[in-house]
Amino acid sequence: MTTTQASTTRSDTEPAPQQVADYLRNNPDFFEQRAELLEELRLPHASGQAVSLVERQIQLLREQNSELKARLLELVDVARDNDRLNERMHRLTLELLKTDGLPALLDTLNDHLRREFRADAVALHLSGRDEAQVREAGARMLPDDEATRNLFESLFSTGRPLCGRLKKAQLEHLFGDQAAALESAAVVPLGEKAGRGLLAIGSCESIRFHPGMGTLFLSNLGELLGQLLASR
DSSP states (O other): HHHHHHHHHHHSOOHHHHHHHHHHHOOTTTGGOOHHHHHHHEEEEETTTEEEEEHHHHHHHHHHHHHHHHHHHHHHHHHHHHHHHHHHHHHHHHHHHOSSSSSHHHHHHHHHHHSSSSOEEEEHHHEEEOOOHHHHOOOOOOSSHHHHHHHTTTHHHHHEEEEEOOHHHHHHHHHHHGGOOSEEEEEEEEOOOOOOOTEEEEESSSSSSSSSSOOOHHHHHHHHHHHHHTOO
């Protein structure tokens, strides 16, 4: 037999890589009785040097552990932020419940939103109330017209808060002269489908309010104010 024939014969009898892979998948306990092979297998490493399969597994476990730690720390931070938010919401609720009359309610709301929630602008637009009373309290009337409904169509149709970088016309409608300085805002319906008005909270930071943020706090605040406005 020639050298070429011997080489060809050996090549024909060797399993293909896919066959090896399939065999190992079908026999996951293969290495249990052959642990020494794990030390002999070599895999490329980012450093350019080859490492054993065991070393590679240890490296992967370390990387996974680091990722899990990072995710855990992120969840802890979120939980802490939520706790702080709940505490501030609780304090705001207690202070609002103490108020007597519309002017006191709006003053307390404005003060807390600016001090506790980093609001740069606060505007309240009310509907279904006496206009003179609303203006005297420092709020504005919410026009019941097509222009207003078109500007905030999604809010009126869904009854959910609107957050993000609003259009210039929307900002001007809500904040008037303060609109030019604002980069993002949250608009909260008061009562069902904004039946009692809108609360607008503006920020000079472009990322303070964004479409992807959670709105549970804002929704709860809108429901609370809707109930309080009904009794004042």
